[in-house]
Each structure stands twice: as C-alpha cells, then as structure tokens.
Amino acid sequence: MTDAEALKRQAAARALEYVRSGMKLGLGTGSTAKHFVELLAERVQQGLEVVGVPTSEVTRAQAESLGVPVATLEEHPVLDLCIDGADEVGPDLTLVKGGGGALLREKIVASAAQQMIVIADGSKMVAQLGxxxxxxxxxxxxxxxxxxxxxRAAKAAGCHGLLTLRRRPDGHVFVTDQGHVILDAAYGVIPDPAALALNLSQVPGVVEHGLFINLASRVILAGANGVTVLDRA
Structure with a gap:
C-alpha cells in the first residue's frame, strides 16, 4: 500500500469510530470511500448491524461483495451518517467533489443524512478551492x-477557465449512473463558491455541480503528523 493509500485508510478508520450499530449509512464513492467500505465490512463480519445506501453502482457492488447490507433512499429516506471522500476541502469545509463521477447521487445522499463526515488525506485541504x-x-x-x-454564469461569479467534456480512458464519453455527462471546469481559483453554486444551479441543462456547501459536518484528514478532525462551526 502506498503512503497516500495508507493515509486514506487512516482517515477511514477514524470515521468508523462514529458508526454505531443500528445506523443507516450513506456510503461514498472513490478511492478513500473504498477503504471505508472495506473496514466497515470487517466490523459487519464481527457483528455490527448497519445498512448502507451506496452513492454509485461501483460502491453498491463493492459493499454487496463484502457482505455489507445495502438499501436505497426510497427504503431509508433519512440517514444517520454519510461518509464520503472529497477532491478539495476549503477552510469553511466547503467541498469540491465529483472526481469519480458520482456527484449527483453523492449530494442527494449527503443531503439525506443528519451528518456528513468527509475522509481524506491531508493534501485535499486547500486555502482556496479551484x-x-x-x-x-x-x-x-x-x-x-x-x-x-x-x-457566462461562471464569469459572473468571477471564474474563468476551460470546460472539458469528460471521457473514459478508452476515449468514449463518460456517462454517469444517471445517464448524464460531465463537464470539468478548470477555473484554477473559485473566489466565491456560494455565488458560483447559485449561478450554476440556474443554468438549464445543468443537473448538479460538485460544490458541496454546508453539507460536511466533520472532516477527517490524515497526514504525516497524524489524524486531524475538523468540525464545521
């Protein structure tokens, strides 16, 4: 396991300390969330009783293969916790997510949870998103x-950059679990995430964006000097 993967696993292990038997959990998507599902499965095998609501078909397949009981938001529309990774974490715990292509389901699941815990290695913490x-x-x-x-919406929020249609490694257009496509916006700096989020939400054709504002209750960061837990004010 590389150092980066070891740090992700440390963050995932700390998040597991907040899980209690009987909880309904949102299960995130991505390399860090994958570690959490693996560690959760070990606890399930030891007798922990939980139900997971996956944020992607990839996570659903992983959880099922490891014996973690899974369900849908239709069955459990209110969740106790959502545990997921992030691509960037700002000082106020605003996130950029969606590198794995599951941002729509991730945001729906996070919004249905009483608390969202974000797990990441320390490199994901940034002074400014973008x-x-x-x-x-x-x-x-x-x-x-x-x-x-x-x-136009981005420029009105002070953002400038190239939009790229996401493709798979084989060159085909990336299609999300919901049948949509993704434009990756290379803004470099997002001076006002709230303004950009509002502007993007008003564009016809935009289903969702990767700015997660006021959703993360707690962020767990693993770095060379140990694990840091940040709570939203």
Whole structure:
C-alpha cells in the first residue's frame, strides 16, 4: 500500500469510530470511500448491524461483495451518517467533489443524512478551492449551448477557465449512473463558491455541480503528523 493509500485508510478508520450499530449509512464513492467500505465490512463480519445506501453502482457492488447490507433512499429516506471522500476541502469545509463521477447521487445522499463526515488525506485541504477541476453534471441534449451558458454564469461569479467534456480512458464519453455527462471546469481559483453554486444551479441543462456547501459536518484528514478532525462551526 502506498503512503497516500495508507493515509486514506487512516482517515477511514477514524470515521468508523462514529458508526454505531443500528445506523443507516450513506456510503461514498472513490478511492478513500473504498477503504471505508472495506473496514466497515470487517466490523459487519464481527457483528455490527448497519445498512448502507451506496452513492454509485461501483460502491453498491463493492459493499454487496463484502457482505455489507445495502438499501436505497426510497427504503431509508433519512440517514444517520454519510461518509464520503472529497477532491478539495476549503477552510469553511466547503467541498469540491465529483472526481469519480458520482456527484449527483453523492449530494442527494449527503443531503439525506443528519451528518456528513468527509475522509481524506491531508493534501485535499486547500486555502482556496479551484485547483481541482470542478465537475458539472449536465444532460447530453444541447451540451454546446449549456457550455456557453455555464461560461457566462461562471464569469459572473468571477471564474474563468476551460470546460472539458469528460471521457473514459478508452476515449468514449463518460456517462454517469444517471445517464448524464460531465463537464470539468478548470477555473484554477473559485473566489466565491456560494455565488458560483447559485449561478450554476440556474443554468438549464445543468443537473448538479460538485460544490458541496454546508453539507460536511466533520472532516477527517490524515497526514504525516497524524489524524486531524475538523468540525464545521
């Protein structure tokens, strides 16, 4: 296991300390969340009783293969905890998410949870969001027109950068679990995440964006000097 993966696993292990038997859990998507599901499965095998609501088909398959009971938000519309990773964490615990392409389901699940705990290695903590391209999930009808509208909305919020249609390694267009496509916005700096989030939400064709504002209750960061827990004020 690389040092980075070891740090992700440390953060995941700390998050597991907040899980209690009987809880309904949102299970995130991505490399860090994968560690959490693995560690959760070990506890389930030891007798922990939980139900997980996965944020992607990948996470659902992983959880089922490891014996973690899974359900849907239709069955459990209110969750105790959501545990997920992040691509960037700002000082006020605003997040950039969606590098794995599951931002829509991730935001729905996080919003249904009484608390969202974010797990990450220390490199994900930044002074200002934007270095990681912001994923924007859009419908595949009229993408060129939607792209132009996103550009205008972003510029009004002080953001400038190239929008790239996400593709898979084989060159085919990336399609989300909900059948949408993703535009990755390389803004470099997002001076006002709240303003950008509001503007993007008003663009026809935009399904969801990767700015998670006022959703993370707690962030667990693992670094060379140990694990740090940050709580939202």
């Amino acid at each position: 270095a990681f391209p912001l994923p924007i999930e859009v419908v595949d009808f009229g993408v060129a027109a939607t792209r132009r509208a996103i550009d």
